[in-house]
């Protein structure tokens with residue numbers, strides 16, 4: 001199956017956990033946490049549609065300045081998701097700069113503050129000096145926090161001695177093009193197949209697609225092409241879980257969020273030898289991270305946010321988690 005998302009653990013397993021996800025066939029991307037990071041070019045940040053913050057400890061939030069600096073002149077809005085307090089923290093960051101020359105800028109930032117049972121949304125525009133445009137609070141049930149044609153975002157409030165969000169990015173469904181059927185129906189493969197997928201994801205089934213055929217280009221409806229060329233299978237999913245205590249309540253919440261997830265990025269801050277220390281600071285050990293991954297049935301698992309003290313003992317981190325460096329759980 002062709003992947004729907006291309007994910008990258010920007011800093012590798014050590015240091016601040018930053019996961020960049022490109023939505024394939026779209027000029028869009030999503031960033032999970034932004035502490036200190038290198039290795040993302042301006043073009044990567046310019047395609048960001050959403051930044052999902054787990055919590056605002058400095059190692060998860062300081063890179064927000066760099067994101068803002070890079071996208072400041074663009075027209076497309078940015079969505080910021082985060083836990084209780086994210087509105088005030090984001091606005092404080094924005095208000096720490098002077099904006100007297102920004103009246104021609106079109107950037108708008110929409111901040112979504114995620115509580116257990118509600119979401120508060122606040123907008124701030126560059127051309128108004130990022131003054132908060134008072135938002136609205138709507139109740140939420142379940143884990144869904146955003147619906148886009150190519151992905152949905154889900155979140156659960158977890159405990160890290162403070163509220164901390166775990167996230168799942170999901171493809172709503174996966175579109176498979178039957179290559180043999182393309183030729184059998186007299187079509188010639190080309191970029192129009194990407195257009196077809198985009199229109200199916202957007203639910204625009206009555207529209208024509210300009211299809212290359214043996215006898216030239218002609219318009220064929222999305223619904224007909226879907227019938228002839230497409231099978232639909234369950235969508236792919238990716239979870240980002242960091243800075244949480246190993247508690248029954250967190251495990252229950254994660255089961256409701258990320259059961260059976262395809263790819264799991266999870267913190268493994270300490271080795272088991274510092275379990276008490278991890279517990280006191282609301283962090284996971286590698287052994288605990290591995291136990292959570294098995295409980296969720298995650299198909300691929302990657303440790304992140306490993307304490308730099310283990311820079312020469314990463315093999316022990318993987319061994320305690322029970323996964324190899326390619327993300328495959330032992331015995332899978």
Ligand SMILES: [Zn+2]
Pocket residue numbers: 055057160243
């Ligand atoms: Zn933290």
Ligand SMILES: [Zn+2]
Pocket residue numbers: 057059060243305
């Ligand atoms: Zn941290």
